[in-house]
Structure formats: C-alpha cells, structure tokens
Amino acid sequence: MSIDFQIDKPKSAQRIVVAMSGGVDSSVVAALAKATGAETIGITLQLYDHGAAVGRKGSCCAGKDIRDARAVAEKIGIPHYVFDYENNFKESVIDDFVSEYVAGRTPVPCIRCNQGVKFTDLLNVARELGADCLATGHYVRRLVNNDRVEMHRALDPARDQSYFLFATTKEQLDYLRFPLGGLPKPKVREMAAELGLSVAMKADSQDICFVPDGDYARIVEEKCPESGQGGDIVDMQGRVLGKHSGLIHFTVGQRRGLEIGGQKEPLYVIRLDPAKKQLVVGPRQALAVAKAEIKEVNWLVDGFDREMQVKIRSAAKPVSARFDGKELVFEKPEYGVSPGQAAVFYDGDQVLGGGWIKETTPAVFDDLAE
Numbered sequence: 001m002s003i004d005f006q007i008d009k010p011k012s013a014q015r016i017v018v019a020m021s022g023g024v025d026s027s028v029v030a031a032l033a034k035a036t037g038a039e040t041i042g043i044t045l046q047l048y049d050h051g052a053a054v055g056r057k058g059s060c061c062a063g064k065d066i067r068d069a070r071a072v073a074e075k076i077g078i079p080h081y082v083f084d085y086e087n088n089f090k091e092s093v094i095d096d097f098v099s100e101y102v103a104g105r106t107p108v109p110c111i112r113c114n115q116g117v118k119f120t121d122l123l124n125v126a127r128e129l130g131a132d133c134l135a136t137g138h139y140v141r142r143l144v145n146n147d148r149v150e151m152h153r154a155l156d157p158a159r160d161q162s163y164f165l166f167a168t169t170k171e172q173l174d175y176l177r178f179p180l181g182g183l184p185k186p187k188v189r190e191m192a193a194e195l196g197l198s199v200a201m202k203a204d205s206q207d208i209c210f211v212p213d214g215d216y217a218r219i220v221e222e223k224c225p226e227s228g229q230g231g232d233i234v235d236m237q238g239r240v241l242g243k244h245s246g247l248i249h250f251t252v253g254q255r256r257g258l259e260i261g262g263q264k265e266p267l268y269v270i271r272l273d274p275a276k277k278q279l280v281v282g283p284r285q286a287l288a289v290a291k292a293e294i295k296e297v298n299w300l301v302d303g304f305d306r307e308m309q310v311k312i313r314s315a316a317k318p319v320s321a322r323f324d325g326k327e328l329v330f331e332k333p334e335y336g337v338s339p340g341q342a343a344v345f346y347d348g349d350q351v352l353g354g355g356w357i358k359e360t361t362p363a364v365f366d367d368l369a370e
C-alpha cells in the first residue's frame with residue numbers, strides 16, 4: 001500500500017524523520033516512508049530505564065524496544081539513531097506526573113510526553129536534520145482543508161488517540177504526519193507481516209509506558225514518600241467517617257477501597273484535599289459538575305465561543321458544552337470530572353482544541369443541602 005506523506009517536493013528530494021518506538025505501528029510508518037522513495041531516517045528516544053523508573057535497578061524494557069527499532073531499520077535499509085532523552089522525559093513527564101498526583105489531581109502523562117518530548121524536542125531534532133516532516137505511528141488524521149491543516153479523529157474509533165494530541169500546536173501539526181490515522185490496526189499488523197517486519201505480532205504497549213504494571217501509586221510514593229501518608233475520610237459537612245491510607249490511592253468518582261461501612265447510601269470520592277490530607281466523600285449526585293475552569297487552552301482552529309462536544313476523560317463519550325475561553329459549561333451535569341485531566345473539544349471528528357481541567361463547580365441538588 002502506498003501512502004502519500006503530502007510533501008510539496010519531488011519524492012527523491014524529500015527527507016522524512018520517523019519517530020520509531022520499536023512497536024509495530026511506527027515500524028510500518030518507517031517502511032511506508034522508505035517505500036515512497038524519500039530519504040528516511042529513524043529515530044528512537046530512550047525515555048526511561050524501566051528499572052530506574054520504578055525505583056529498582058535491573059530490567060530495562062526500553063532496551064528491548066530500542067533493539068526492535070534498530071532491527072526494523074536494518075531490515076528496511078534506513079539509518080537509525082538513538083537519543084538519550086531520559087532527563088527530558090523525567091523532567092517534563094515523570095516529575096509532572098508525580099507533582100500532579102501529590103497536588104490531588106489526576107494527570108495524563110501521555111499528553112505531556114506528546115506535547116514536550118515528541119512534538120517539541122524530537123520535532124526540533126528533525127528540523128535540525130533538515131527533514132521535511134516528522135512522521136509518527138499515532139492514530140489520528142491530519143487533513144488539509146483550504147490550505148488549513150486540521151486534526152481529525154482516527155478512522156478506527158477503537159484506536160483513536162486524538163484526546164492525547166490536543167496540545168499539538170498548529171505549527172507542530174503543519175510539520176507532523178500520521179500516516180496510520182486512516183487505517184484499522186489489524187490492517188497495520190497485516191502490512192507489517194507482509195513486509196517481513198520482526199515486530200508484526202509484538203504486543204501493544206501499555207497505557208502509561210513507565211508504569212507497566214499499572215501501580216502508579218508506588219512510583220509516586222517512591223518519589224514522594226509523604227504522598228503515602230494516611231488521613232481522614234470526611235463527609236461533605238466535614239464529619240470524620242474513617243481513615244484512608246494515602247490520597248494517592250484515590251481519584252474523583254472512586255468507590256472502591258473506601259472501607260467505611262454502615263452508610264445509608266453508597267459513597268464516592270468527591271474531592272481530594274491534600275492540604276488537610278482529607279478525602280471528601282459523598283453521594284453520587286455530589287459528583288455532578290456544572291462547570292469546569294480550563295487552563296492552558298490550545299486551539300487548532302480560530303478560537304470561538306460556541307456549542308461543541310467535549311471529552312473530559314480519554315475513555316469518556318463526548319458531551320455537549322459551551323466554552324467561553326475560561327469556563328466550560330456542560331449542557332447537563334457531568335459525573336467524574338477530575339482536575340488534572342484534559343478537556344478536548346470536538347466538532348464531529350475534528351479536534352478544535354482543548355485544555356486542562358483546573359477546577360470544577362458542582363451542580364447543586366436540593367436533597368444535598370442539610
């Protein structure tokens with residue numbers, strides 16, 4: 001299958017840098033770039049030593065990924081370079097992840113990584129190498145409409161990564177290419193097998209690459225031991241209902257693990273109060289949010305105040321809301337809106353922009369007043 005990388009130059013004069021993670025997707029991107037006849041360069045970033053990331057010496061998953069990327073580059077016949085970006089990754093992704101949890105928020109490190117390490121640091125390297133574009137294996141579509149570059153959801157809804165890419169600036173989007181955005185994943189694996197790439201059947205990577213076992217609380221506690229200190233579980237009137245084992249183990253909307261029996265109705269985490277080390281719990285309707293303040297807004301279209309669809313978590317269905325540049329007002333009360341998550345704005349499949357949820361305003365229900 002041939003894919004046009006949309007570069008306004010003869011193929012033989014094009015230079016494409018491919019961000020190669022060692023996974024099947026970016027390996028196929030590298031092969032597709034090479035097949036166009038463009039000069040293709042593969043770059044892999046060493047982002048973390050797995051053992052060090054979780055506070056232990058030893059195993060290094062990143063090492064296997066680097067070897068896989070190198071093997072693919074050799075197979076398709078392109079130069080491949082590895083850059084040590086552990087410090088950049090630690091500073092802009094892991095440290096931010098830890099401090100967000102410590103502040104009682106629920107971060108999305110993959111967005112910080114795309115925004116900083118990949119689309120700022122690596123993109124600058126690609127420019128320095130004189131490349132015409134930086135291509136990645138992200139599942140999202142970049143479309144050009146009347147000379148304007150737009151970001152759209154991937155055609156395969158199960159793979160769409162647009163939520164994690166809202167912070168891409170217009171200038172970055174101009175330079176980036178996402179050749180897999182219009183393909184279903186099984187097709188990409190099929191292509192990898194046809195091309196004889198050793199990674200064709202390699203398992204998909206984890207949600208958060210530096211937390212392969214999903215135990216993010218351990219990483220936060222290792223880097224910031226105070227985050228593991230327990231405190232009171234209080235109701236919305238401040239009455240102590242029990243004890244918790246560290247705010248790091250909880251997130252807004254959570255029910256599991258509260259261990260406070262004898263209540264007349266199920267209780268949920270409504271808020272985390274790190275200053276008082278308190279976990280504030282309440283009935284489900286107290287989770288309903290009417291408005292959210294949004295910070296660090298990035299627009300991929302000319303900014304505007306209008307109805308739009310908003311995703312408030314990566315797995316959430318988009319909901320209707322209006323944004324005035326500061327506050328997002330939901331058409332109907334929304335449940336489980338967590339500070340620290342991204343709010344991504346859509347018009348159908350097109351990503352309009354997005355920002356980070358800073359604070360929420362609860363919807364008020366009469367039966368909550370006492």
Ligand SMILES: Nc1ncnc2c1ncn2[C@@H]1O[C@H](COP(=O)(O)OP(=O)(O)OP(=O)(O)O)[C@@H](O)[C@H]1O
Pocket residue numbers: 018019020021022023024025026027043044045046047118135136137138204205
């Ligand atoms: N360590 C890395 N070095 C260079 N590029 C990377 C690295 N990690 C990810 N990327 C780029 O970002 C894209 C999206 O990353 P993501 O983590 O979603 O994918 P992945 O599952 O690790 O790998 P792949 O998409 O190649 O199967 C990758 O396709 C690749 O282009």
